[in-house]
Amino acid sequence: MTNLPGRAEKLSSSAGSVVFDADVLVLGGGPAGTWAAISAAEHGARVVLADKGFCGTSGATAAAGTGVWYVDPAPERREAAMASREKLGGHLQDRRWMARVLDRTYAQSNQLADWGYPYPADDDGRPQRNSLQGPEYMRLMRKRTKQAGVTILDHSPALELLVDGNGVVAGAAGLRRQKGDRWAVNAKAVVIATGGCAFLSKTLGSNVLTGDGYLLAAEAGAEFTSMEFSNAYAISPAFGSVTKTLFYSWASFTDEQGSVIPGASSKGGRSVIARALGKGPVYAQLDQADAETQRHMRVSQPNFFLPFDRTGIDPFTQRFPVTLRLEGTVRGTGGLRIIDDSCATTVPGLYAAGDAATRELICGGFTGGGSHNAAWAMSSGYWAGHGAAEFARQLGTTVGREAFRRGTVGLRSSNGRALQGGALVRSVQDEVFPYELNYFREAGRLGGSLGRLDALWTDASNADVPDEQELLRGREAAAMLATARWMYRSALARQESRGMHRRDDYPEQDDRHLHLVTSGGLDDVWTSARPLASAQYSEAAE
Amino acid sequence: MIEVIDAERCTACDICVSVCPTNVFDKTDGIPIIARQGDCQTCFLCELYCPEDALFVSPFADAPQAVDVAALKEATLLGSYRRAVGWVEESRHLRAADRSYRLFGH
Numbered sequence: 001m002t003n004l005p006g007r008a009e010k011l012s013s014s015a016g017s018v019v020f021d022a023d024v025l026v027l028g029g030g031p032a033g034t035w036a037a038i039s040a041a042e043h044g045a046r047v048v049l050a051d052k053g054f055c056g057t058s059g060a061t062a063a064a065g066t067g068v069w070y071v072d073p074a075p076e077r078r079e080a081a082m083a084s085r086e087k088l089g090g091h092l093q094d095r096r097w098m099a100r101v102l103d104r105t106y107a108q109s110n111q112l113a114d115w116g117y118p119y120p121a122d123d124d125g126r127p128q129r130n131s132l133q134g135p136e137y138m139r140l141m142r143k144r145t146k147q148a149g150v151t152i153l154d155h156s157p158a159l160e161l162l163v164d165g166n167g168v169v170a171g172a173a174g175l176r177r178q179k180g181d182r183w184a185v186n187a188k189a190v191v192i193a194t195g196g197c198a199f200l201s202k203t204l205g206s207n208v209l210t211g212d213g214y215l216l217a218a219e220a221g222a223e224f225t226s227m228e229f230s231n232a233y234a235i236s237p238a239f240g241s242v243t244k245t246l247f248y249s250w251a252s253f254t255d256e257q258g259s260v261i262p263g264a265s266s267k268g269g270r271s272v273i274a275r276a277l278g279k280g281p282v283y284a285q286l287d288q289a290d291a292e293t294q295r296h297m298r299v300s301q302p303n304f305f306l307p308f309d310r311t312g313i314d315p316f317t318q319r320f321p322v323t324l325r326l327e328g329t330v331r332g333t334g335g336l337r338i339i340d341d342s343c344a345t346t347v348p349g350l351y352a353a354g355d356a357a358t359r360e361l362i363c364g365g366f367t368g369g370g371s372h373n374a375a376w377a378m379s380s381g382y383w384a385g386h387g388a389a390e391f392a393r394q395l396g397t398t399v400g401r402e403a404f405r406r407g408t409v410g411l412r413s414s415n416g417r418a419l420q421g422g423a424l425v426r427s428v429q430d431e432v433f434p435y436e437l438n439y440f441r442e443a444g445r446l447g448g449s450l451g452r453l454d455a456l457w458t459d460a461s462n463a464d465v466p467d468e469q470e471l472l473r474g475r476e477a478a479a480m481l482a483t484a485r486w487m488y489r490s491a492l493a494r495q496e497s498r499g500m501h502r503r504d505d506y507p508e509q510d511d512r513h514l515h516l517v518t519s520g521g522l523d524d525v526w527t528s529a530r531p532l533a534s535a536q537y538s539e540a541a542e
Numbered sequence: 543m544i545e546v547i548d549a550e551r552c553t554a555c556d557i558c559v560s561v562c563p564t565n566v567f568d569k570t571d572g573i574p575i576i577a578r579q580g581d582c583q584t585c586f587l588c589e590l591y592c593p594e595d596a597l598f599v600s601p602f603a604d605a606p607q608a609v610d611v612a613a614l615k616e617a618t619l620l621g622s623y624r625r626a627v628g629w630v631e632e633s634r635h636l637r638a639a640d641r642s643y644r645l646f647g648h
């Protein structure tokens with residue numbers, strides 16, 4: 001293979017594995033990963049990007065499309081945008097981060113326009129940049145990533161990180177599932193952009209999102225934050241996968257008999273829907289959309305209508321059954337804790353972007369779906385790519401550096417029986433899907449779940465390496481299990497209701513809990529309270 | 543879930559094998575096969591990338607459905623998503639037809 005100048009180098013390709021040498025390795029090729037890869041390359045790094053699926057179709061954005069927190073730089077508009085969700089988020093956000101994300105999102109979106117993204121214009125000819133069609137956006141991002149000289153490895157899930165003798169991240173290793181072999185990348189810095197964890201709930205585009213990046217970062221010692229804000233559930237037709245929720249603002253919700261369910265609504269009344277689903281089927285009908293609105297809906301979200309057009313349902317005139325699918329941290333806000341403006345994690349050489357990172361900085365405890373997450377993915381991707389490239393540059397030569405594999409569950413031989421990924425997935429889902437456990441939380445029920453989850457972890461830790469075909473599912477299951485344990489420990493620690501975190505035993509917001517919850521650990525999961533940045537500033541001023 | 547690769551239309555270009563995020567298809571000497579239907583996440587993206595409108599994804603996410611390919615063709619459902627997003631020549635204008643800005647903030 002001939003290498004273009006500035007490209008990552010393919011070192012060897014001995015039987016059963018291929019090895020690359022790069023400055024920066026990006027794991028995940030959704031918006032966060034592609035922006036990170038392009039940004040690292042623009043800052044002079046030789047970059048490899050590995051995706052579990054196909055960079056361009058894989059991940060939540062490619063399938064779903066996103067509204068974007070794109071706001072005119074006029075100061076009063078920016079102020080209103082920042083103020084509007086502070087209460088919903090439980091006042092955990094950080095104004096400084098909101099302002100920098102708004103600036104960065106504005107710049108990245110305008111960059112997309114320059115690259116030819118077909119943004120619409122309104123009737124007065126003004127361009128409108130607060131929405132992105134998923135397939136269109138991510139097809140363009142794949143093209144730009146390639147043009148930036150990045151080496152893309154598709155169908156190449158990462159299984160574990162490599163770390164040097166000083167605890168500095170030194171690359172990662174994984175599978176090439178369509179080639180039946182392995183890859184390893186020696187890199188000077190790694191960006192985790194593997195998305196959130198939606199627990200294989202089939203919410204749109206999210207079955208590749210099993211928290212893998214959380215697990216491999218935790219194995220290298222990384223910390224998490226806001227993991228209690230991980231119980232986002234989205235509305236979809238009961239039989240389908242299309243969890244696009246915007247249009248349910250025009251819906252009425254009814255029970256089996258056709259009576260309107262009091263208080264049920266998409267915004268501000270979704271918990272009523274969850275409680276009603278506990279009793280029987282719930283139906284929706286988009287009966288509040290007039291003809292013009294209906295026309296706008298059709299062209300704005302063609303995917304929303306697939307389940308209806310393909311079953312002969314007219315959602316505007318007919319009732320259809322709905323359900324709530326768990327989206328975990330994908331539309332929650334918990335994730336890897338970042339410690340500076342370059343999106344560095346607590347592990348040297350390891351950066352996080354998109355849903356893999358916390359979105360508490362701009363969303364607090366309320367969902368980042370709808371606009372903030374997309375803005376965060378492009379902004380944090382840009383910063384993490386830059387930060388990783390800079391870290392790599394400062395590290396200088398790493399010739400002769402030894403790298404150690406940090407993977408645990410499913411990757412270490414033992415005398416036990418092989419890890420059963422499929423069965424473990426179902427056991428974890430039984431603990432995180434039920435509304436009475438996760439939507440509506442309570443100390444006794446959380447404790448019961450944690451007892452079972454901890455026992456599953458002990459079993460999984462003692463299990464042997466599964467067959468090559470079962471290895472990915474096994475690691476995905478382990479990642480879901482680890483995620484569930486950080487979630488529920490953090491949920492127990494927050495003895496109040498705030499943002500999306502609802503405690504039946506503590507139904508009110510309680511300002512003694514106006515702080516953030518850090519978590520981490522694998523065999524022993526821990527949590528601790530951390531003051532808000534604003535509280536730290538005021539303390540320093542005293 | 544993915545239900546059909548229409549043998550009449552498929553040219554065995556294997557694009558679907560590459561683009562499916564959950565690796566549902568396998569290459570063969572002829573046209574690809576749906577090797578792991580249970581892994582399908584019902585994201586409809588293979589349909590968008592199939593140049594021949596040879597694929598059909600049923601909207602039922604949790605269970606397989608019997609489908610009648612002749613009826614799907616009759617109802618012009620094969621390729622309907624591709625046309626709706628403007629990824630064919632006749633409907634190119636739809637790529638920039640997004641009116642979300644009229645719908646946000648309702």
Ligand SMILES: Cc1cc2nc3c(=O)[nH]c(=O)nc-3n(C[C@H](O)[C@H](O)[C@H](O)COP(=O)(O)OP(=O)(O)OC[C@H]3O[C@@H](n4cnc5c(N)ncnc54)[C@H](O)[C@@H]3O)c2cc1C
Binds near residue numbers: 054371
């Ligand atoms: C139905 C739906 C609608 C949404 N609507 C909105 C909206 O309107 N506005 C908004 O702001 N947000 C919205 N969101 C959230 C938004 O889609 C995400 O925040 C965004 O996609 C995050 O980007 P990302 O790059 O971090 O992750 P993703 O886009 O999910 O990409 C993650 C990538 O990592 C890869 N990956 C996973 N594991 C591995 C591994 N082990 N090795 C290598 N690669 C791996 C995956 O294959 C995937 O390509 C929505 C989400 C859903 C599910």
Ligand code: SF4
Binds near residue numbers: 548574594
């Ligand atoms: S993309 Fe379409 S034409 Fe190509 S192999 Fe798949 S089904 Fe056949």
Ligand code: SF4
Binds near residue numbers: 586
């Ligand atoms: S619908 Fe999505 S997951 Fe299913 S086969 Fe097509 S591309 Fe793959």
